[in-house]
Amino acid sequence: MADGSGPLVIIGGHEDKEGKKRILREIAERVKGGKLVIATVASHEPEGYFDAYRKAFADLGTDNLVELYVHERGETLEHETSAIFEGAAGIFFTGGDQLRISSQIGDTPVEKMVREIHRRGGVVAGTSAGASVMSETMLVKGSSQESHRIGDLHMAPGLGLVRDVIIDQHFAERGRFGRLLGAVAQNPRVLGIGIDEDTAIVVEGARFRVIGAGAVYIVDGTRVTSSNIAEASADRTLSIHDVTVHVLSDGDVFDLDRRRPLRPA
Numbered sequence: 131m132a133d134g135s136g137p138l139v140i141i142g143g144h145e146d147k148e149g150k151k152r153i154l155r156e157i158a159e160r161v162k163g164g165k166l167v168i169a170t171v172a173s174h175e176p177e178g179y180f181d182a183y184r185k186a187f188a189d190l191g192t193d194n195l196v197e198l199y200v201h202e203r204g205e206t207l208e209h210e211t212s213a214i215f216e217g218a219a220g221i222f223f224t225g226g227d228q229l230r231i232s233s234q235i236g237d238t239p240v241e242k243m244v245r246e247i248h249r250r251g252g253v254v255a256g257t258s259a260g261a262s263v264m265s266e267t268m269l270v271k272g273s274s275q276e277s278h279r280i281g282d283l284h285m286a287p288g289l290g291l292v293r294d295v296i297i298d299q300h301f302a303e304r305g306r307f308g309r310l311l312g313a314v315a316q317n318p319r320v321l322g323i324g325i326d327e328d329t330a331i332v333v334e335g336a337r338f339r340v341i342g343a344g345a346v347y348i349v350d351g352t353r354v355t356s357s358n359i360a361e362a363s364a365d366r367t368l369s370i371h372d373v374t375v376h377v378l379s380d381g382d383v384f385d386l387d388r389r390r391p392l393r394p395a
Contacts, residue, residue, distance in 0.1 A: 136220075136248045138291055138333040142299040142325030142344065143225060143258035147186040153330045153342055157222060158190040160253040164219025169198040171234055172226030172259040179224045198240070206238035215243040220253035223260025229270050231263045232288055241289065254291060261299045261325060266290040267317070269298050272309035281364025283312045292333055295386070298324045301347060308368070310349050315359040315370050318351030321389060329380075336387040340378045348376040350389050 137160060145153040157166070168183050170176035180197040187195060198214050198221075205211055215221075221244055223231060235241050248254050254264075262268045268288035273279065285296075296317075298310045301324035314322040325331060326344025340346050350373070357370040376391055378384060383392040 136251045137253050138248075138264060139253060139255035139330055140261045140264050140292075140297060140325065140333065141255065141257035141330040142261060142301055142327050142342075144300070144327040145257055145330070145342070146328050147182060151186060151190060153328070154186055155190055156330070156332060156341060157220065157253060157255050158187060158192040161192055161219045163192065163194070165194045165196060165217050166192055167198050167214060167218050167221040168195055169221055169223045169231075169260070170226075171198065171200055172224060172228060172231050172263075174226065174230070176224075176226075183222070183224070200234050200240070203234050203238065206235055206240040212239055212243065215247070218243075218247055218252065220255065221247055223256035223263065225258030225260060228259035228262040228268050228288070229286055231259065232268070232286060236287070236289070244289070245291075248291060258299050262297050263288045264291045265295050265297050265320075266293055267296055267320065269296060269309065269313055272306075272312065274304040274306050274309065276305070276308060278308035278312035278368040279364070280312070280359060280362050280366050280368055283309060283316070285313065285316075294319065295321045295323050298322070300327055302326045302344065307347065310347070311370060311373065312359075312368050314349045314351040314373070315354070315357045315368060318354050320351075321386065322349030322351075323347070324349070331384075333386075336385060337392070338384050338386065340380055340382045340384075342380060344379075346378045346382075346384075348378065348384065350374040350376070352389065
């Protein structure tokens with residue numbers, strides 16, 4: 131469930147910037163012509179990110195964009211950084227390294243301003259690394275395109291804008307089903323959400339709606355009866371029984387509290 135009162139737009143990466151731009155259009159419609167902060171914090175080399183989004187959003191009637199980037203955590207304390215957020219209607223976290231977002235802005239005035247935007251109903255969006263950082267615990271690293279090995283998973287605290295979930299991105303394209311299973315096996319309380327490229331979930335309150343070209347995979351460990359996550363050696367392949375999996379596509383709605391897809395009206 132999302133904290134605050136504004137929507138979260140959580141994107142699996144490589145969203146369309148030149149065609150119909152369904153996901154970026156969703157963000158633009160939520161901003162309603164107001165200022166949109168493009169946070170390129172996740173990238174070690176942010177050159178080009180802001181220009182690409184400025185062009186894409188200009189075509190959608192959203193041309194009041196400003197870039198947020200910090201080389202060092204101390205820059206979050208500067209007045210010039212705070213001024214970027216004045217009058218902002220939303221913030222968009224671009225891709226890169228999710229650990230860089232959490233380590234540079236976590237528990238700083240910048241994080242407080244992000245939460246304030248969310249609290250007053252503004253949109254908070256993130257793609258790729260910017261998607262993973264939305265949850266309380268975020269996936270940082272783990273092997274893709276192979277069965278999960280128990281010791282091959284690294285997680286860290288995220289921003290916690292949505293609770294009781296863990297989010298993975300570039301999901302089908304990079305074969306990340308195994309590592310999401312591993313994350314859920316470690317803590318079946320959390321709901322695993324894997325989001326394909328050019329696909330997003332729009333979270334409002336306790337529900338989200340899927341938009342885009344790909345699928346969203348839900349891994350629910352509530353009914354798991356057995357796993358070897360605690361007993362096996364680190365190089366052992368994960369074993370887990372009675373996992374619930376849902377696959378959602380464009381237009382589907384999911385209830386995070388009930389952990390159930392909702393039937394179309």
